[in-house]
Amino acid sequence: MVQFYDPLYHCFTFPDYQLVPTLEEYSYWVALKVSDKVPFSGLEPIPKPSTIAATLHLETSLIKANLTTKGGLLCLPTKFLFQKASTFSKLASSDGFDSILALLIYGLVFFPNLDNFVDINAIKIFLSKNPVPTLLADKYHSIHHRTHKEGGVITCCAPLLYKWFTSHLPQSYLSIANLEKIPCSERILAVWYNAAYNTGEIIDSYGEYPNIPLLGTRGGISYNPTLARCQFGYPMKTKPDYLSSTNDFYLDQEDSSGKREKFVRAWHTILKKDRNQLGKKSNATHESYTQGVIDRAAKYKMPYNPQRLTSSTIPSSSLPIPFETKEKFQDQLTEVELERNTWKRRYQEAELEIETLKGKLEQHDNMLLTQNIRLIEKDDLLQHKDDLLRQDANMKRKHLYLFAGPHPDFQ
Numbered sequence: 001m002v003q004f005y006d007p008l009y010h011c012f013t014f015p016d017y018q019l020v021p022t023l024e025e026y027s028y029w030v031a032l033k034v035s036d037k038v039p040f041s042g043l044e045p046i047p048k049p050s051t052i053a054a055t056l057h058l059e060t061s062l063i064k065a066n067l068t069t070k071g072g073l074l075c076l077p078t079k080f081l082f083q084k085a086s087t088f089s090k091l092a093s094s095d096g097f098d099s100i101l102a103l104l105i106y107g108l109v110f111f112p113n114l115d116n117f118v119d120i121n122a123i124k125i126f127l128s129k130n131p132v133p134t135l136l137a138d139k140y141h142s143i144h145h146r147t148h149k150e151g152g153v154i155t156c157c158a159p160l161l162y163k164w165f166t167s168h169l170p171q172s173y174l175s176i177a178n179l180e181k182i183p184c185s186e187r188i189l190a191v192w193y194n195a196a197y198n199t200g201e202i203i204d205s206y207g208e209y210p211n212i213p214l215l216g217t218r219g220g221i222s223y224n225p226t227l228a229r230c231q232f233g234y235p236m237k238t239k240p241d242y243l244s245s246t247n248d249f250y251l252d253q254e255d256s257s258g259k260r261e262k263f264v265r266a267w268h269t270i271l272k273k274d275r276n277q278l279g280k281k282s283n284a285t286h287e288s289y290t291q292g293v294i295d296r297a298a299k300y301k302m303p304y305n306p307q308r309l310t311s312s313t314i315p316s317s318s319l320p321i322p323f324e325t326k327e328k329f330q331d332q333l334t335e336v337e338l339e340r341n342t343w344k345r346r347y348q349e350a351e352l353e354i355e356t357l358k359g360k361l362e363q364h365d366n367m368l369l370t371q372n373i374r375l376i377e378k379d380d381l382l383q384h385k386d387d388l389l390r391q392d393a394n395m396k397r398k399h400l401y402l403f404a405g406p407h408p409d410f411q
Contacts, residue, residue, distance in 0.1 A: 001161075001165060002143055002146065002147065002154065003302075003303050004302060004303070005143050005144070005147050006018070006296065006300060007144060007147050007148065007247070007300075008247055009224060009227060009240055009247070009296075010140055010144065010221065010222065010223045010224060010247060011223075011224065011227050013293060013296055013297050013300070013302055014293075014297070014302075015293075015294065015297060015302075016285075016290050016293055016294060017230070017285075017293060018227050018240070018293055019165075019168065019228075019231070020223065020224065020225065020227045020228040020231065021136060021139060021140070021161070021164055021223075022136075022197075022202075022203075022223075022225055022228050022231065023132060023133065023136055023203050023212070023225075024197055024199050024202065024203070024232075025164055025167075025194075025197050025231070026132050026135055026136045026160065026164065027132045028196055028197055029160060029163055029164060029167075030131065030132055030135065030160070032129070032130075032131065032132055033132075034130070034132045034133060034203065035128075035129070035130040036270055037130065037267075038264055038267040038268065039125075039128065039130050039132075039133035039134055039137075039215055039267065040121065040124055040125045040128055040130070040133075040134045040215060040217070041215045041260060041263070041264050042121070042215070042217070042252060042260070043260070043261075043264065044124055046074065046120060046124075047120075047123065047124060047127055049063040049064045049067065050063075051127065052076075052123060052127075055099060055126075055127060056084070056096065056099050056100055056103065057088070057093070057095055057096035057099055058084060058096070062084075063076075066080045068117075070114050070117050070119070071113070071114055071119070073113075073114075073119045073120050073121065074119070074120040075114060075117035075118060075119045075120065076103075076107075076117065076118050076123070077116060077117055078104065078107070078108065078116050078117060078118060079116065081100050081103065081104055081118065082104070084096070084100055085097055085100040085101055085104070088100065102126065103118060103122075103123065103126050104118065106118070106122045106123075106125060106126040106131065107119065107122040107123075107126075109157060109159065110122070110125075110131060110135060110157050110160075111125060111131075111134070111135075111138065111157070111217055112155065112157075113155070113217070121217045122217075125217075133214055133215065134214075134215065134216055134217060135156075135157055135160060136214055136223070137214030137215055137216030137217075137220065137221060138155070138156040138157070138216040138217055138218070139156040139157070139160075139161055140214060140216075140221045140223055141156075141214070141216040141218055141219050141220070141221045141249070142154045142155045142156040142218075143156070144221055144249055145218075145219075145249075145251070155218070167194055167196075168194060168231070194231070195233075197231065197232060198232060198233060200274060200275065201272050201273070201274045202225060202228075202232060202272065202273050202274075202278065203225065203270065203271075203272055204225055204226075204271050204272060204273045205225075205271045206266040206267050206269060206270055206271070207265060207266025207267065207268065207269045208262075208266060209222060209248075209266050211223060211224045211225065211226070212224075212225060213248060213262075213263040213266050213267075214263075215260065215263050215264065215267075218251065218252055219249070219250050219251040219252045219254075219255070219260075220248065220249070220250050220255075220259055220260055220263045221248065221249045221250075222247065222248040222249070227240065229278070230285060232278075233281040233282075234278050234279065234281055234282065235279075235282040235284040235285060235286065236285050236286060236289040237286045237288075237289065238286070238288060238289060238292075239288045239289050239291065239292025239293075239295075240289070240292050240293065240296060
């Protein structure tokens with residue numbers, strides 16, 4: 001799966017679609033909500049042995065005695081934790097057993113680092129009760145770093161990544177068979193869209209970032225939820241080149257520009273979008289987006305040979321699907337004809353509406369023309385009145401001049 005990773009957009013790019021692991025999806029599989037508080041950053045103080053002991057229902061002296069340093073980190077041996085879990089089980093102490101079992105899952109499954117040890121980072125995340133952002137961060141960070149180095153081991157929770165990916169695929173033969181009944185324009189969404197992730201609200205960005213900066217156990221990386229619209233049932237309208245996305249990435253030991261502190265500050269301001277901002281749900285995947293993904297896959301030489309399509313040959317939502325039988329082709333042809341007739345009817349209705357609006361516009365123009373003519377006539381009348389007033393004033397001045405005093409010839 002890693003060979004389909006796109007290092008620029010931090011997503012998985014397939015022939016005509018991009019798939020993006022999101023906070024909402026990981027939250028669903030872990031069955032824990034994403035807290036609004038700042039997740040694990042590595043800047044937190046080391047928890048006191050008494051705090052760890054109280055959470056695990058153990059004595060503080062036992063924690064102090066078993067804390068050890070491995071790989072530069074404080075750790076608890078898994079052997080010690082297994083022994084204590086076994087003791088709690090024999091005593092039928094569910095609180096103590098469940099707490100230690102949960103910590104072991106955090107240290108060995110969610111955030112594996114050192115063999116046979118649960119390190120202090122896993123303990124911090126366990127105490128924070130907000131593991132989802134860190135789980136997603138480690139997934140992106142590990143795959144991105146491996147891709148950048150062109151090799152290496154993926155050090156994230158691989159079972160969770162696998163579970164997330166397979167959740168977007170048809171779950172049974174029946175599901176695959178039912179796809180034949182779905183119009184071609186809707187098949188892609190039928191495969192990738194999972195209604196279980198529909199929370200009604202999507203985390204869109206944090207702080208000054210146009211996307212989501214994630215803090216992991218080894219560094220930070222951003223991901224772009226704008227690319228995940230179809231996964232929540234909303235249409236993709238724009239090709240990736242014009243989406244608001246950034247490709248921030250850093251390693252803790254190489255963070256000379258202080259990106260970790262910037263990521264932490266960003267988490268104090270959260271921006272979510274609901275149906276009002278995201279618009280109406282739709283099965284459509286627009287042509288410009290599909291062509292943009294195809295071009296992206298070709299540029300990065302993804303391990304398949306996508307058919308090179310031009311904008312004039314791309315369907316409105318997805319790549320063409322071959323037909324195995326004449327009957328299937330005929331069924332699809334019927335669906336296309338129905339769709340064509342629907343669009344033809346809508347076009348005719350739109351034309352009629354345009355003609356109606358043209359008529360109203362023409363009436364409006366005629367009314368404006370009539371009003372302009374009346375204004376011109378009024379201006380002419382006013383001008384004529386002004387001329388008459390001026391003539392009258394001149395006559396009055398002449399009369400006043402004539403009768404102002406005796407004529408010199410009569411003196």
